[in-house]
Amino acid sequence: MTSQHAILTAEAHRDLTIRTERAAALGDAAMCCITVPDExxxxxxxxxxxxxxxxxxxxxxxxxxxxxxxxxNLFLEDGRWDARYRPLAIEIQPFLIGGSPTDDGIGQVHIDLSSPRIDQGGQGERLFDTMGRPTPYLDRVAGLLGTLDQGYRAAPDFFAALQRHDLLEPFTLDVTLDDGSRNQLVGFHIIAEDRLATLDAGMLAELNAAGHLLPIYMAIASLEQFGELVGRRNRRIAHGRG
Structure with missing residues (x-):
C-alpha cells in the first residue's frame, strides 16, 4: 500500500479516530522496526x-x-502486544515527523492517511475534540514523536563512532526449533565484543563522554532476548500456530 502523508490539522482531520488495538490487519505483522540508540x-x-x-x-x-x-511478529497475541515496552517507531503509527533529520526547524506532525489504523469518526481515539483542540491522546503521540525525532538526530554520531572504532561485525543466527524446522537470520550486524575489549581507556572515555558507551552495552545485552524469541516461536508451534 502506498503511503499518503499529510500535515495533520484540526481543519482537515477533526473527525479522524485512530484504532490503537494491536493486530496484523492494522500493520503490526512486522518482524522488526527501526529503533534509536536513545531507547x-x-x-x-x-x-x-x-x-x-x-x-x-x-x-x-x-x-x-x-x-x-x-x-x-511473535509479540502479537489475541489483539494485544505481549511486551512491557513497544518501540517508539511502533507507538507513533500512523504519525511521523515531517522534514529532514538535518532540518533545524520544529518538525510538523504528519499522518499517513493510507494507514489501516485510521477510522472516520468511528472506533478508536479521537485526535481533536469538538472545539478542534488536540486530545490527550494526540498530545501523548506528539511527545513520542519529539522523542523519536531527537533520537534520529543523535543516531548518526553513534553510528559514526561505531564505524570509526570498527565495532560492528556480521552476524548470522541459525536456530533449530522444537519441530525440527530451522529459522535463520542473515544480513545483520552486532557489536564486535572482541574489538570493544581491545579499546584503550582513552577510546572508552571518548565513547562514554559522547553518550555512546551505554547504548553499546545495551545492544550487547539485548542479544540475550533471542532465547525468549525462540521460546515464543516454539510455544506457537506447540499450540499448532507455527
Missing part, C-alpha cells in the same frame, strides 16, 4: 537489537527484532 535501554529489556547496513552500504540502522521472517 536501547528500554528496547533491550524485551527485544534483540541488530544492525543492518543500507543497500547503498553507506549507513547503518538499528532494528528491534520481533520475529525470524518477514511478516512474523
Amino acid at each position: 536501547f535501554r528500554a528496547v533491550q529489556s524485551e527485544y534483540p537489537i541488530l544492525f543492518r547496513l543500507s543497500d547503498t552500504r553507506d549507513r547503518f540502522t538499528a532494528l528491534a527484532m520481533f520475529g525470524f521472517e518477514n511478516g512474523e
Whole structure:
C-alpha cells in the first residue's frame, strides 16, 4: 500500500479516530522496526537489537527484532502486544515527523492517511475534540514523536563512532526449533565484543563522554532476548500456530 502523508490539522482531520488495538490487519505483522540508540535501554529489556547496513552500504540502522521472517511478529497475541515496552517507531503509527533529520526547524506532525489504523469518526481515539483542540491522546503521540525525532538526530554520531572504532561485525543466527524446522537470520550486524575489549581507556572515555558507551552495552545485552524469541516461536508451534 502506498503511503499518503499529510500535515495533520484540526481543519482537515477533526473527525479522524485512530484504532490503537494491536493486530496484523492494522500493520503490526512486522518482524522488526527501526529503533534509536536513545531507547536501547528500554528496547533491550524485551527485544534483540541488530544492525543492518543500507543497500547503498553507506549507513547503518538499528532494528528491534520481533520475529525470524518477514511478516512474523511473535509479540502479537489475541489483539494485544505481549511486551512491557513497544518501540517508539511502533507507538507513533500512523504519525511521523515531517522534514529532514538535518532540518533545524520544529518538525510538523504528519499522518499517513493510507494507514489501516485510521477510522472516520468511528472506533478508536479521537485526535481533536469538538472545539478542534488536540486530545490527550494526540498530545501523548506528539511527545513520542519529539522523542523519536531527537533520537534520529543523535543516531548518526553513534553510528559514526561505531564505524570509526570498527565495532560492528556480521552476524548470522541459525536456530533449530522444537519441530525440527530451522529459522535463520542473515544480513545483520552486532557489536564486535572482541574489538570493544581491545579499546584503550582513552577510546572508552571518548565513547562514554559522547553518550555512546551505554547504548553499546545495551545492544550487547539485548542479544540475550533471542532465547525468549525462540521460546515464543516454539510455544506457537506447540499450540499448532507455527
